[in-house]
Amino acid sequence: MDDILFLMVFPFIVACILLVVKNDRARAIVSEVGAAVIIVASVWVAYNYLGKPQMFEISSETIDLLMFAVEAILGLTIIYLGIKYKKYAASVLGVIQLLMSIAFEFHFKEGIEVENGLYIDDLSIIMVLIIGIIGSLICVYAVGYMRDFQAHAEGKDRRPWFFFLLFVFLSAMFGIVLSDNLVWMFFFWEITTLCSFALIGFTKTEEAINNSFRQLILNLIGGISFLAALILLADQEGILSLAELLATPDVEAAQWVLVAVMLMALAGIVKSAQMPFHTWLLGAMVAPTPTSALLHSSTMVKAGVFMLLKLSPLLCGNVGGYMVMTVGGLTFLLASMAAISQSNAKRVLAYSTIANLGLIVACAGVGTPEAVWAGVLLTVFHAITKSMLFLCVGTAEHHIGSRNIEDMDGLFERMPKLALIMMLGIAAMFLAPLGMLISKWAALTAFVDPSNPVSILLIACIAFGSAVTGFYWTKWLGKLAFAARNRDNVEKTVRPQEWSVLGILAAMVVLVCFGYPLLSDWMVVPWIETVFGYEPAISVLENDNMYLLLIMIAALALMFLPFFGRGSTREVPTYMSGVNIDDDSYEGSMGATVNVSLRNWYLEGWFGEDRIRKVGEAVTAVIIVAAIVVACGGWY
Numbered sequence: 240m241d242d243i244l245f246l247m248v249f250p251f252i253v254a255c256i257l258l259v260v261k262n263d264r265a266r267a268i269v270s271e272v273g274a275a276v277i278i279v280a281s282v283w284v285a286y287n288y289l290g291k292p293q294m295f296e297i298s299s300e301t302i303d304l305l306m307f308a309v310e311a312i313l314g315l316t317i318i319y320l321g322i323k324y325k326k327y328a329a330s331v332l333g334v335i336q337l338l339m340s341i342a343f344e345f346h347f348k349e350g351i352e353v354e355n356g357l358y359i360d361d362l363s364i365i366m367v368l369i370i371g372i373i374g375s376l377i378c379v380y381a382v383g384y385m386r387d388f389q390a391h392a393e394g395k396d397r398r399p400w401f402f403f404l405l406f407v408f409l410s411a412m413f414g415i416v417l418s419d420n421l422v423w424m425f426f427f428w429e430i431t432t433l434c435s436f437a438l439i440g441f442t443k444t445e446e447a448i449n450n451s452f453r454q455l456i457l458n459l460i461g462g463i464s465f466l467a468a469l470i471l472l473a474d475q476e477g478i479l480s481l482a483e484l485l486a487t488p489d490v491e492a493a494q495w496v497l498v499a500v501m502l503m504a505l506a507g508i509v510k511s512a513q514m515p516f517h518t519w520l521l522g523a524m525v526a527p528t529p530t531s532a533l534l535h536s537s538t539m540v541k542a543g544v545f546m547l548l549k550l551s552p553l554l555c556g557n558v559g560g561y562m563v564m565t566v567g568g569l570t571f572l573l574a575s576m577a578a579i580s581q582s583n584a585k586r587v588l589a590y591s592t593i594a595n596l597g598l599i600v601a602c603a604g605v606g607t608p609e610a611v612w613a614g615v616l617l618t619v620f621h622a623i624t625k626s627m628l629f630l631c632v633g634t635a636e637h638h639i640g641s642r643n644i645e646d647m648d649g650l651f652e653r654m655p656k657l658a659l660i661m662m663l664g665i666a667a668m669f670l671a672p673l674g675m676l677i678s679k680w681a682a683l684t685a686f687v688d689p690s691n692p693v694s695i696l697l698i699a700c701i702a703f704g705s706a707v708t709g710f711y712w713t714k715w716l717g718k719l720a721f722a723a724r725n726r727d728n729v730e731k732t733v734r735p736q737e738w739s740v741l742g743i744l745a746a747m748v749v750l751v752c753f754g755y756p757l758l759s760d761w762m763v764v765p766w767i768e769t770v771f772g773y774e775p776a777i778s779v780l781e782n783d784n785m786y787l788l789l790i791m792i793a794a795l796a797l798m799f800l801p802f803f804g805r806g807s808t809r810e811v812p813t814y815m816s817g818v819n820i821d822d823d824s825y826e827g828s829m830g831a832t833v834n835v836s837l838r839n840w841y842l843e844g845w846f847g848e849d850r851i852r853k854v855g856e857a858v859t860a861v862i863i864v865a866a867i868v869v870a871c872g873g874w875y
Contacts, residue, residue: 240295242287243357246280246367247413249273254406258399267382267736270402274375277409281371285364290765292360294419294482298353306426307344311337313433317455326452332459339466347473348422353480358419361766365615366416366545369622372747373537374409376740380630381405381529383734387637388527392442401441405533408434412538416545419481421472425465428506428542432458435539438530439523450522457519461509468502471495481549485770490553498870500550501559505863507550508563511543511596514570515856515863520593524585528633531585535592536626544596544618547603548611552770555606556691562866564604565693566859568700570597575707577851580843584632584642587711588625590848591668594704595621595675601697602682608767608775609685615763616755617678620667623751624675627744628664631657634737638729645838647718654730656738658719660745665719667748669705669712677755679705685775714839721837 253273260266314337321330359367385398411434414427432455440451472478475495490497512520523534534540547554547563554560571594578590595617602614634657635650636642650658667673679701686697751758768774815835817825827833 240297240357242280242284243295243359243417246277246284246371247410247417249280250277250406250410250413253277254403254410257402257406260399261396263386266398266402270382271379271736273406274379277371277375281367281375284359284371285368288359289361289364289761292769293358294355295357295359296354297356298420299356302356303344303422306423307340310340310426310429313429314340317433317459321452324448324452326456328456329452329459332456332463336459336463336466339463339470343466343470343473347470348479351473351477351479353420353422355480355482356420356423357417358482359417360769361762362545362548362615363416365619365762365766366541367413369537369541369619370409370412370416373622373626373744374412374533376743377529377532377537377626377630378402378405378409379736380532380740381527383736384529384630384633384637385527386734394443397441401438401527404434404438404441405529408438408533408538412542415542421469421479421481421484424481425462425469428465428510429462431510431539431542432462435523435534438534439526441526441530444525447525450519450525453522454519457516458509460516461506464502464509465506468499468506471499471502475499485549485552487553490559491557494870494873497553497557497559498867500553501562501867501870504547504550504554504559504563505867507543507546508566508600508863509543510546511540511600512593513543513566513597513600514573514593514859517570517574517593517855518852521586521589524583524589528585528629528636531589532626532629532633535589535629536622540592540596541618541622544599544603544614547600548614548618551603551606551611551614553606554604558866558870560604560606561693562604562862564601564697565862567597567600567602567604568693568697569855569859569862570594571601572597572700572704572707573851573855575704575711576846577848578711579707579846580841580848581711582644582839582841584635584644584647584715585629587644587715588628588632591708591711592621592625594708595625598679598682598701598704601700602685605685605688605691605697607685607688608771608773610682611771612759612763612767612775613678613681613685615766616759617675617682619758620675620678620751620755623744623747624664624667627741627748628661628668630737630741630744631661631664634733634741635661638733644715644718647715648721648837650719653728654733655728657730657733657741660741662716662719663745663748665712665716667752669708673752718839 250273253269256269257266260269314333317333318330321327321333381402385401389396389398408431411427411430415424415431418424418427435458436451436455439454440447469479472484476493478484487493487496490500509516520534520540523531554563574590574594574597578587578594581587581590599614599617602610602617632642635647635654639646639653668675670676683698683701686694686701688694764774815825817827817833819825820832824832824834
């Protein structure tokens, strides 16, 4: 158990050290050494407990009271900040949550003891590796990135606070995925909300403050939902252990357990930025790029999908499952559509993140072994690939002065290595037979169920959503592949930490795509067998299919060969349907000068985000409210 506790406590210690370190070199050493230790500790925990799920007997009234005191202080802080910045909705929700916490601590929770405060299983190990490796690499990347960021920033150097928040985030995430005590899980859950709030508002601009409060308000709704679930479980069933909750023999027969599970699922939906709560993740784009990468890949949103994947056995075939799968499926489709109209690279990645999380959420809502298998693998592929793409965009923005896809023409001339890494990441997101597409195919297979009344809707969502996904990724890929002449190479000034992290993540993308059969056999399938009692019946798991897919992946690597080395080339003028005047214009009919520009098609009139947002928020809100009302009334 000592290694588990070390993993939870050590990042917090590093965070406290970084809060007082002012020197750049010292900050780099502490961050890099701390990240290396966390990575080694994560791998050690995985090695030590893989295939050996364990519960750890640890309970303490002192720990519970200390957590409650911290929650109360943070609650009062939220109320104060809401009043200070005139965000009164945050203050009102803060008051409600604080009063509920007091009632829960001193009334509903009284007499209920959870002996096994911590636990670990194969799903927890997968999450530990995602948090420990990818999260730590993002912290290392931030060392170099934030030097450039501070060089262009005005005012006081607040990097100690920034790095403090990054490492506290990792500590809280380890707490979420390793806690069996639901009270402890809720404590860490709220810590991630507040860290996210502080990171999004880091620059203190008006836009950053507004977006940070949007995140806070929406996630306070999720926190209140989580706390209401704990009150129900404590009052009706005397349960505050996740393992005991998951052992409920017939969740539909225990009405208030089902309602509690749905409220916890709602908290997971909010955390994973599903409609109608997705706007908080879009607002996170104003933060420095390491924040975006951390929130979108290895921490904040992954807490939400972790919660839903854990609850998936209790969601299978009931009103809670229908609520979760419908919200996830619609979010996947609509967020993919909204991404079409975006030219801001970080916004494309944000909508892509929301969409892919929607697919994972839908898998959790279906709750069958096959769907959950696809959901877990989607979680892994998405965490690695999306973190790499966000960091690539951050590096590109610092060196070409823009994050707009239209400004990435000629990136092979200006930043050739970065362009290759970005192309690898984009290919991994949508091209066959790489990991994301394999997992989507598995999800589609799992959704085909005549007994599921939502099956046809889910199949339509994944089919049309995947087609749309190919559209916006291809646009970006085409811009990167475009060859422009006479562009200066600017990537020589990229920080060493940035290259190191991007190189490691690129290698991880390749390794996971080639090694996903081992990942499936060693981690995912054993966990599913433990939870459901049998392994998923998906034909992709058969050996012949595995070997064929690996050969296809190897063949796909040939697409990158033209970008290595330089042969003899001959430059010719671009044909522009007339007599060329220069690179940007030609003489057309009647001697008219025609200007030429190369720009993607964004279809704002059809897929504008405001139009998509209004439809998505209205429909998903009605689904959530109706499902909870049905469950509370017992009409199922």
